[in-house]
Every structure is written in structure tokens, then in C-alpha cells.
Amino acid sequence: MSSERSTAVRDFRHFIGGEFIASESGKTFEKRRPTDNALVGHIHEGGQAEVDAAVRAARDAMQGPWSRMTVEQRTALLYKVADEITRRFDDFVAAEMADTGQPRSMMEHAFIPRGAANFKIFADVVKNVATESFQTPTPDGAGALNYAIRVPKGVIGVICPWNAPLLLMTWKVAPALACGNAVIVKPSEETPGTATLLGEVMNAVGIPKGVYNVVHGLGPNSAGEFLTRHSGVSAITFTGETRTGAAIMKAGADGIRDVSFELGGKNAGLVFADCDFDAAIEGSMRSVFLNCGQVCLGTERLYVERPIFDRFVATLKERAEALKPGHPEDRATTLGPLISQEHRQKVLSYYEKARAEGATVVTGGGIPEMSGDLGQGSWVQPTIWTGLPETASVVREEIFGPCCHITPFDSEDEAVRLANDTQYGLSTAIWTRDLSRAHRVAARIDVGITWVNSWFLRDLRTPFGGSKQSGIGREGGVHSLEFYTELRNICVKL
Ligand SMILES: NC(=O)C1=CN([C@@H]2O[C@H](COP(=O)(O)OP(=O)(O)OC[C@H]3O[C@@H](n4cnc5c(N)ncnc54)[C@H](O)[C@@H]3O)[C@@H](O)[C@H]2O)C=CC1
Numbered sequence: 001m002s003s004e005r006s007t008a009v010r011d012f013r014h015f016i017g018g019e020f021i022a023s024e025s026g027k028t029f030e031k032r033r034p035t036d037n038a039l040v041g042h043i044h045e046g047g048q049a050e051v052d053a054a055v056r057a058a059r060d061a062m063q064g065p066w067s068r069m070t071v072e073q074r075t076a077l078l079y080k081v082a083d084e085i086t087r088r089f090d091d092f093v094a095a096e097m098a099d100t101g102q103p104r105s106m107m108e109h110a111f112i113p114r115g116a117a118n119f120k121i122f123a124d125v126v127k128n129v130a131t132e133s134f135q136t137p138t139p140d141g142a143g144a145l146n147y148a149i150r151v152p153k154g155v156i157g158v159i160c161p162w163n164a165p166l167l168l169m170t171w172k173v174a175p176a177l178a179c180g181n182a183v184i185v186k187p188s189e190e191t192p193g194t195a196t197l198l199g200e201v202m203n204a205v206g207i208p209k210g211v212y213n214v215v216h217g218l219g220p221n222s223a224g225e226f227l228t229r230h231s232g233v234s235a236i237t238f239t240g241e242t243r244t245g246a247a248i249m250k251a252g253a254d255g256i257r258d259v260s261f262e263l264g265g266k267n268a269g270l271v272f273a274d275c276d277f278d279a280a281i282e283g284s285m286r287s288v289f290l291n292c293g294q295v296c297l298g299t300e301r302l303y304v305e306r307p308i309f310d311r312f313v314a315t316l317k318e319r320a321e322a323l324k325p326g327h328p329e330d331r332a333t334t335l336g337p338l339i340s341q342e343h344r345q346k347v348l349s350y351y352e353k354a355r356a357e358g359a360t361v362v363t364g365g366g367i368p369e370m371s372g373d374l375g376q377g378s379w380v381q382p383t384i385w386t387g388l389p390e391t392a393s394v395v396r397e398e399i400f401g402p403c404c405h406i407t408p409f410d411s412e413d414e415a416v417r418l419a420n421d422t423q424y425g426l427s428t429a430i431w432t433r434d435l436s437r438a439h440r441v442a443a444r445i446d447v448g449i450t451w452v453n454s455w456f457l458r459d460l461r462t463p464f465g466g467s468k469q470s471g472i473g474r475e476g477g478v479h480s481l482e483f484y485t486e487l488r489n490i491c492v493k494l
């Protein structure tokens with residue numbers, strides 16, 4: 001590894017009450033870089049003491065100046081947070097790149113700008129959304145006025161995954177703060193960087209101490225579980241695996257705390273023969289391989305209408321083989337590594353299962369040859385399979401890697417049936433020039449989000465979330481307000 005690419009080993013501390021603090025226990029765990037497995041940090045492992053301290057800080061903040069700010073004052077501060085993220089853009093890009101190993105271009109054009117955008121959109125939403133009111137008749141004829149106000153829920157526990165750390169964390173922190181809550185974030189143990197950096201941003205712009213807190217740690221029997229079980233946490237918002245969601249839902253049941261979940265997916269792409277072929281290939285390339293396939297909205301099942309099946313498979317193979325795994329700083333790099341050696345084991349086990357279950361391996365299926373220190377990183381080849389029945393493991397289970405299975409179909413009804421044949425219900429992409437069909441099919445797919453002739457085209461005002469085992473609730477625009485506030489009705493006899 002060249003010296004300019006080496007990173008000093010960092011110390012990731014908790015951010016509680018506006019201070020960066022070490023764990024009382026002194027316990028830390030290692031953060032290794034996905035590109036070359038080099039040690040890049042020691043993360044303080046939060047225990048009950050740190051969670052208790054964060055809850056105290058957050059509850060105190062809810063009694064302090066934060067609670068007395070007008071919406072205008074609060075949202076002005078959130079605009080400053082967004083501006084400060086933009087001012088420290090390079091630091092955020094570097095932190096996220098070190099944590100995830102994904103290419104700089106993706107950080108610069110998508111994931112980091114979204115961190116700033118999340119603060120602006122929710123500042124705008126809370127300023128502009130009205131609540132309902134009714135004029136109510138009464139027997140004396142004078143009537144009554146009913147109106148609703150929104151009040152913050154209190155302290156929100158925010159539990160985050162590793163695949164788009166800043167984007168997914170701020171998607172929850174921004175609306176929570178815009179609504180006047182305080183938050184305690186438990187970032188993924190794989191990606192401590194940007195949540196920690198955001199603490200510096202909060203202090204720099206004058207967010208009152210205790211409004212934004214970060215406790216690092218693991219999930220079960222560690223900071224994650226302690227946070228979700230804490231009676232001082234009013235509600236829990238979580239993005240991550242469906243299995244973890246089930247554990248958190250049980251923890252939330254004590255104290256009847258509300259939960260909002262964005263969970264796993266096994267998303268289908270439906271490619272009709274009348275599609276714009278190049279656009280369908282381009283979109284499918286992104287939806288299968290972006291972020292090395294570690295996108296909850298990504299496509300791991302492609303269904304292609306039979307007349308274009310062979311051409312589609314051949315073209316996708318050619319494009320997948322042209323992807324360039326490499327160092328995130330190299331502009332030519334188009335594919336990053338998986339997040340960790342452990343996750344690579346999981347993805348490779350599916351590559352193995354696909355073979356064992358009789359797949360035709362169109363391309364990939366193994367580990368690419370990487371030179372120098374990159375040889376130690378958690379790389380896998382982009383992989384395409386055909387020929388498996390719908391019962392095969394790689395067709396049914398979420399893999400979260402750069403891979404997909406492609407199946408031919410012969411009718412619209414069959415395509416709909418295949419897309420819906422899953423326990424998940426997060427997203428779908430439909431590729432067709434027939435817009436009547438697009439509307440018809442979209443309405444029949446049991447998912448939270450359908451894209452037609454596009455993928456991951458986001459308008460932050462729209463409802464975002466999953467059906468079936470892909471989630472509970474919707475966040476985005478006004479829908480986030482439903483979770484991060486209580487609606488309080490006031491009835492005034494006139
Ligand atoms: N629907 C959506 O919007 C998205 C869903 N995901 C899903 O996230 C998964 C990948 O992320 P991972 O970090 O591996 O998920 P994960 O569920 O393993 O971990 C997510 C977070 O939960 C914490 N955690 C684990 N067990 C816990 C427990 N018992 N109590 C409290 N906290 C606990 C972890 O420490 C981590 O911070 C994939 O399944 C993916 O589909 C990822 C991004 C978006």
C-alpha cells in the first residue's frame with residue numbers, strides 16, 4: 001500500500017451531551033478497512049453506562065433551550081447543519097470511504113450530498129405542513145373548535161446499518177430533530193466514521209448539547225440492545241435486517257414504544273420485451289451492482305421477457321465483466337469491496353449454494369485477483385446466474401452482494417406472480433415502453449416503492465418503506481412527521 005493511502009489508526013469515541021467520551025469499561029473493538037483489511041480504528045464499545053448517560057443527556061436537552069426554540073429557530077439550525085456538512089464535504093467523503101471502501105465518485109455524487117439534503121428537506125417539511133381543524137356543532141349553537149398540534153415524541157433511538165451510513169442515519173436524525181426530538185444514534189459497528197463526525201458538526205453550528213448523541217457498540221447484549229430496551233427512549237427507528245427488526249420490536253413492546261422499520265428486501269426487476277433496451281441494461285447494472293450490491297433497494301432477481309432474454313443476459317454479462325474493482329480513490333474504479341471479511345463469507349456461501357443447486361454461472365462466482373495490499377480486502381466478483389428454480393436459495397434469500405439471478409417469463413401475469421412470490425416487499429423496477437402496462441403492473445406488485453423505467457430515483461417528499469417483511473411504517477416528507485411527533489387534539493368550546 002502506498003503511504004498516501006494509509007490511514008492513521010483512529011479512536012472512535014461516543015458523543016454524549018456534546019462531548020466525545022471513552023467507554024467506562026475501557027472496552028474497544030477494531031475497525032478494519034474493507035479494501036485491504038488494514039486496521040483503521042478502535043471503536044469504544046458502549047455498555048449500559050454509556051446508554052444511560054446518553055438517555056440522561058437527551059432527556060435533559062428536551063427540558064432545555066431546544067424545547068423552547070420556535071420552529072423557525074430550529075429549522076435555521078438544521079440548515080446550518082446541512083451547510084456545515086457541505087463545508088466539510090471532503091472529511092465526510094474520506095470518513096465514509098475509509099469505512100465502506102466504496103468509490104469516491106459514489107460518495108461525492110450520491111451518498112454524502114444526500115446527508116446534507118436530508119436536513120434541508122425535513123426543515124422545509126416541518127415549516128410547511130399544516131395540521132387539521134374542525135368547527136364542531138354543539139347543542140347550544142355556539143360550537144367548538146377542534147385543532148391538532150404536533151409535539152415531539154421525546155428521545156428517539158436511531159439504530160443504523162453500514163451500507164449507506166450517513167444517508168441512512170440522517171434520513172432519520174434530520175426529521176427527528178426537525179420535529180423537536182433529541183436522538184441517540186447507534187451506528188453500525190462497521191461504520192463509525194460519519195456519525196462521529198456529525199457530532200463535530202452539531203457542536204460547530206450550536207445544536208444544544210444532548211440533542212444529538214452517538215453511542216458506539218454492537219447489537220445483542222451491547223449498546224444496540226441496551227438502547228432499544230431503555231425505558232427513557234420514547235420510540236425506536238431502525239434500518240437493518242429483518243431478523244434484527246423482530247428482536248427490536250420485542251424490546252419496544254416493553255413500555256409500548258413505537259417502532260419504524262426499514263428492513264431487508266429481495267427485489268425484482270421486470271424487463272418487458274418492448275423496453276428501451278439500453279436503459280434497462282443501464283438501470284439493471286446500477287440496481288444489481290451499485291455499492292457492490294449492498295443496497296436494500298437493489299435487484300437480486302431479474303425477470304426478462306423471453307424474446308429478449310438471451311440478448312439481455314449476454315449484454316449484462318459483458319457489462320458486469322467490464323466493472324473495475326479497485327481503490328476508492330482511483331477514478332477508474334467502478335466496484336468497491338464488500339463491507340467486511342465476515343460479509344464476504346456470507347456472500348461466497350451463496351455463490352457456493354448457487355453452484356450446488358445447479359445454477360448456470362453466467363459470470364463471476366468467486367474472488368477477483370487484486371494486486372498488492374488490496375489482495376487482503378473483502379472483494380468478490382460480480383456474479384450472474386440463470387437456470388435455477390424459484391425455490392433456490394439465491395432466488396429466495398437476501399444476499400446483499402453484487403449478484404443476481406435472471407429468469408425468463410412469458411406473460412404479464414407470470415411476471416407479477418414471480419415478483420410477488422417472496423416474503424419481502426420493498427421495491428421493484430419495471431422496464432417497458434407501454435405506460436398503460438406499467439401502471440397496471442405497478443399497482444399489482446406488493447412493495448412499498450416501484451420505479452418505472454428508472455431505479456433509485458428519489459424524491460424525499462415521497463413515502464419510503466416496505467411491505468410484508470420489508471418494514472413497518474413509511475418515512476419521507478410528511479410521513480416522517482407521523483412517526484416523529486404525537487398529534488395532540490385540542491377542543492375549545494366557543
Ligand atoms: N429497507 C431499508 O431501507 C434498508 C434495509 N437495509 C437492510 O440492512 C441489512 C444490512 O445491514 P446490517 O447492518 O447488516 O443489519 P443488522 O440488522 O445486522 O444491523 C443493523 C444495526 O442493528 C444493530 N443491532 C443488531 N442486533 C441488534 C439488537 N438485537 N438490538 C438492537 N440493535 C441491534 C447493529 O449493531 C447495527 O447497528 C440488510 O438486510 C438490508 O436489507 C439496509 C439499508 C436500507
Ligand SMILES: O=C(O)/C=C/C=C(\O)C(=O)O
Nearest residue numbers: 163164294295296297458
Ligand atoms: O434513499 C433512501 O432513503 C434510502 C436508500 C437506501 C440505500 O441507499 C441503501 O440501502 O443502500
